[in-house]
Amino acid sequence: MSDSVPDWPRSRRTPPDDPGLIAEAAANPGGSVAVIDGDLVGGDPNGYVPAEAVHGCWIIGPDGVLTGEYAENPNHGTPVDDFTRLTALDHFWNWLPGEPVATIRGSVEELLTDQVPGAVLEWMKVTDEPKVVSGGREIPGDDEKLILVRTGVAVPFGLSVRSPDGRRDILWGVFTWAASGLDNPAHRSDRVWFDLQTDIATAGELLSQRVYEVEEG
Incomplete structure (x- = not known):
């Protein structure tokens, strides 16, 4: 979840019928909900998430409802060292x-x-x-x-x-x-x-x- 909306390329998609996703949206109007690539973060999705592991995010309207807009992270992919x-x-x-x-x-x-x-x-x-x-x-x-x-x-x-x-x-x-x-x-x-x-x-x-x-x- 994020209060900000990333400036990534967007497309319109049908959001999954996921009660958890819908609840997150309702709790964060005007923000976004990130979609994490589970293959890149191991077994703990609540731990540290590198930027490359974020596949994209669903945009939330001011009413707390998913807008159907999906912002895709252009840097999604295998994480690399960053010192x-x-x-x-x-x-x-x-x-x-x-x-x-x-x-x-x-x-x-x-x-x-x-x-x-x-x-x-x-x-x-x-x-x-x-x-x-x-x-x-x-x-x-x-x-x-x-x-x-x-x-x-x-x-x-x-x-x-x-x-x-x-x-x-x-x-x-x-x-x-x-x-x-x-x-x-x-x-x-x-x-x-x-x-x-x-x-x-x-x-x-x-x-x-x-x-x-x-x-x-």
């Missing part, structure tokens, strides 16, 4: 062991395969602006610069993982990576967290603690 909100951050990423997108995606995939050997990360999307926390120490004699000692990033995500038996699960939550001892590589420590069904506000508060929980040495 735009991560790469758009003005952040110093050299503390990570590699390019940020590949490194974070690879770490998430490793966590998933540790849980289910043979699982495949089909796609991953950063769903909101990540949260970054950093801490440093002053350089003697230079009040304008700091030496980076610890940092971390919390990345809100939605993703699809397929098990070896063919089952697809859509997961959402926040992936967090924190590192300390960055000023002394011999004593550097890293730790990751995978918090399912957690929003970025909660994970952002936890991040401020977690960058200090990573033990050095």
Whole structure:
């Protein structure tokens, strides 16, 4: 359900005789009801839904009755990775062991395969602006610069993982990576967290603690 009406190509169709659809329309006059491609969202239609999984939507009239207009999503299809909100951050990423997108995606995939050997990360999307926390120490004699000692990033995500038996699960939550001892590589420590069904506000508060929980040495 949506209060807005997407600007997609429209056609006239006969709405299905579905009591649930009719009830949704009656409860949301002037809006629209999305049609979700169940093959792309696994077994939980109430979980995270990528934009590509929306086949289209039925337009609702101001009287709460389906108008017979159907707006078809031109981007409907197989979901793909989207790390735009991560790469758009003005952040110093050299503390990570590699390019940020590949490194974070690879770490998430490793966590998933540790849980289910043979699982495949089909796609991953950063769903909101990540949260970054950093801490440093002053350089003697230079009040304008700091030496980076610890940092971390919390990345809100939605993703699809397929098990070896063919089952697809859509997961959402926040992936967090924190590192300390960055000023002394011999004593550097890293730790990751995978918090399912957690929003970025909660994970952002936890991040401020977690960058200090990573033990050095």
